[in-house]
Amino acid sequence: MNIDSRERAERFAELHREGCFLLPNAWDVGSARVLESAGFPAVATTSAGVAFSLGRPDHDFHEEKDQDARVDRDTMIRRVGEIAGELGVPLSADLEDGYGEAPGTVAETVAMALAAGAAGGNIEDFTGDRARPLYDESLAVDRIRAARAAVDAAGEPFVLVGRTDVLLVGGSLEECVRRANAYLAAGADCAFVPGAADAETIGTLVRELDGPLNVVMGLTGNALALDDLRALGVRRVTVGGSIARAMYRQLLDVARELKEQGTFSYAAGQIAQADLNDLFRQS
Template sequence: MNSESRERAGRFVQLHQQGCFLLPNAWDVGSARILESAGFPAVATTSAGVAFSLGRPDHDFFSEQAPEDRVDRETMLRRVREIADEVTVPLSADLEDGYGEAPETVATTISMALAAGAAGGNIEDFTGDRKGPLYDPALAADRIRAARAAVDAGGEPFVLVGRTDVLLVGGTLDECIRRANAYLAAGADCAFVPGAADATTIGTLVRELDGPLNVVMGLTGGTLSLDDLRELGVRRVTVGGSIARAMYRHLLSAARELADRGTFSYADDQIPQSDLNHLFQPRP
């Protein structure tokens, strides 16, 4: 990691020390540059958005998606590097489950993310197996512990996030709290609990967790604002693949208008070519 990347990663660590910030999710260099231009202090990747941009499904239950259809680790980390090389703000990487069950595999994934220029990354406990959708709690904590060891061995600033998908697979809030605290104890700098979208649940998590909380908005059309989440004590807010899905919704609408009606009203709301040319000027 060069001095510029190290400085960015240090800023990312500091963002997690106090307050509340919004970390929007990009899927390619263009989307990351647009989010950066809006003034966000950092950007994250979305595995869903990256997968969709490659014409692939996002990581899901294997009964609905064959494991071989999943975007592989090398492809995902290549996209992380592409984005990290083209933005001037810190980049956090969505690393799914670390691309393998074994703690050693997770550690390698973290080392690869560091080498790609990421300033942080998530490791989740979702397995993709409907019979056992979450990794065993002890193994899940060992996976975070291995990730922490890889970060420490790298010697660079990096925000390690332990994500639990308990709420997404129908588990209880108590189990969610136990797992999130176990991941924090194992070395995660921040806990990520997708599926927590109402004030009561989020307030309970903030009180019961032994570290900062990341929640994801934009998945269910929740009414909580960033100010609401700040008041509740949330440290970090992401939006997952919601921006990418909104973009693809516009693309699908344009395609249907062209195919079904042969009209072009979709173009009335486009960004002028000159604006995009200016935005995407190569950096000196």
């Protein structure tokens, strides 16, 4: 990690120490640069957005025959490196489940993300297997512990996030709290609980967790605003693949207008070529 990358990573770690910040999710260099230009202090990747940009499905429940459709680790890390290399703000990487079950594989993935210039990354306990949607808790803890060891071995600042998908697969809040705290105890710097979207659930998590909480908004146009989340004690807010999905919604609408109506009204809302050129010329 060079001096500039280390300084960005240190700034990213500092963001997690107090207050609440919004960390929007990009999927390529262009989207990341747009978010940076809006003034966000850091940007994250979205595995869903990266997958969609490659014409692939996101990591989800799958059949064995669908495994080859998933974006592989090398492709994802390459995209992380492309984005990190073009940003002046820190980048956090969505590392899904670490691209393998074994703790050693997770450690390799985290080391690769560090080498690619990421200032942080999350490891989730979701397997994609309907028969066993989450990794066994003891194994999930070992995976976070291995990720922490990889960070420590590198000797560079890196915000490790332990993500539990308990709520997304219909599990209890009690299990969610237990897993998240176990991941924090194993070395995660922050806990990420997707599926926590109402004030009562989020408030309980803030009170019960032994570390900073990340929640994801934008999955359904949630009524809670950033000020509400800040008042609840949330430390970090991401938006997952929602920006990418909104962009693809617009693209699909444009395609339908062109094909079904043969009109071009969509062009009235486009960004001027000169404005985009100016934005992307900025260093």
